[in-house]
Amino acid sequence: MYKVYEIKQRVFADNDREAEKVREELKKEKTFLLNLMSSPGSGKTTVLGRTISRLKEDLKIGVMEADIDSAVDADTISRTGVKVIQLHTGGMCHLDADMTRQGLQELGTEDVDLAILENVGNLVCPAEFDTGAVKNAMILSVPEGDDKPLKYPLMFKVCHCLLINKTDVLPYFDFDIDACIERALRLNPEMKIIPVSAKTGEGMEEWYRWLREQTEQWIGKKENL
């Protein structure tokens, strides 16, 4: 079961300041928020489904699914048994900090260690708005091509972690993974880059480890971690 929430749009003079407030609130609540971004169809929901299955015994997880107007993803994620809400952006192509704050309020963070925001499928606009998340991660899938860092540089600059997904289909695409990694690192030398296949599970352990470490650094060590 999940709730559908229609986000009210408000214009904030200073989205960055609002984002800082969201982070302060998260710190107080001991909730880590990950903002997950990508193109449509890169596998965000599949990555998320696997991640929840792997981590839900150790961390209390809550998910916010942002979408223009369907509830396809919330439907899928709700089957994992974690708390999930659907955010309808009313045609908006991204989430800003105020929208995220509304979503967090609706989700309820008091019993959530790890909150994940699945942003609108879009490599452009979501990169321009700090949502207030503690860390940003993005997924680039093999079929999209190794030139994407050249074409959507801001997205690669603002993300702390890049998953190169669908490595299982590498044999069928002209995708130069070394070139892709080099291009991403040129934009963002600190970026953590993990090639994965969310379908077969290959590489996913490193991702779970990264996410768990980031969460733990933010909320403090949990006994069961």
Next chain:
Amino acid sequence: MYKVYEIKQRVFADNDREAEKVREELKKEKTFLLNLMSSPGSGKTTVLGRTISRLKEDLKIGVMEADIDSAVDADTISRTGVKVIQLHTGGMCHLDADMTRQGLQELGTEDVDLAILENVGNLVCPAEFDTGAVKNAMILSVPEGDDKPLKYPLMFKVCHCLLINKTDVLPYFDFDIDACIERALRLNPEMKIIPVSAKTGEGMEEWYRWLREQTEQWIGKKENL
């Protein structure tokens, strides 16, 4: 060789009226404008390259490549020998009618039968702005998933033609092509839907035929068509 053009942003009270003006101008100039949209990495540039090679003997073609700030695609397309300019949107996630008008002016339409605008890779924002194009086409590639009509309905509603691209990798993905077509037609019963592989060329003849017919209906029959 191609020019890079930095688009000036202007706010138009009525983008739809501006779009109508662009179309009137195109009609006078006997230039057909196609607005080509899709997610990042769905194969717009590959489709375009093949289309140009196939049609450039029959039609005088001009291309406008819209991108946030690279010139990767203009570089590729310029090798086909047709007139191409790069439009930099300055971070904007879409083109509106005024931006398109600026682009057409820069491209020069007096000797162009078929102008193609490769819009910013994005399934959300470009759908919301009438560019002034005579027809809209979109590409959905197999790796993106058959649920995209459910998640980005407006894009499917505003397009006259849908290419389902990368059919050569259908065996490696869970993509239900019949379900996808049914979902698209439910949103837009008039939509022309053509499954293609721009890589192998499969299905592309039907697309060339559609594009040639649309152009001819707009500019009048050419002797060599």
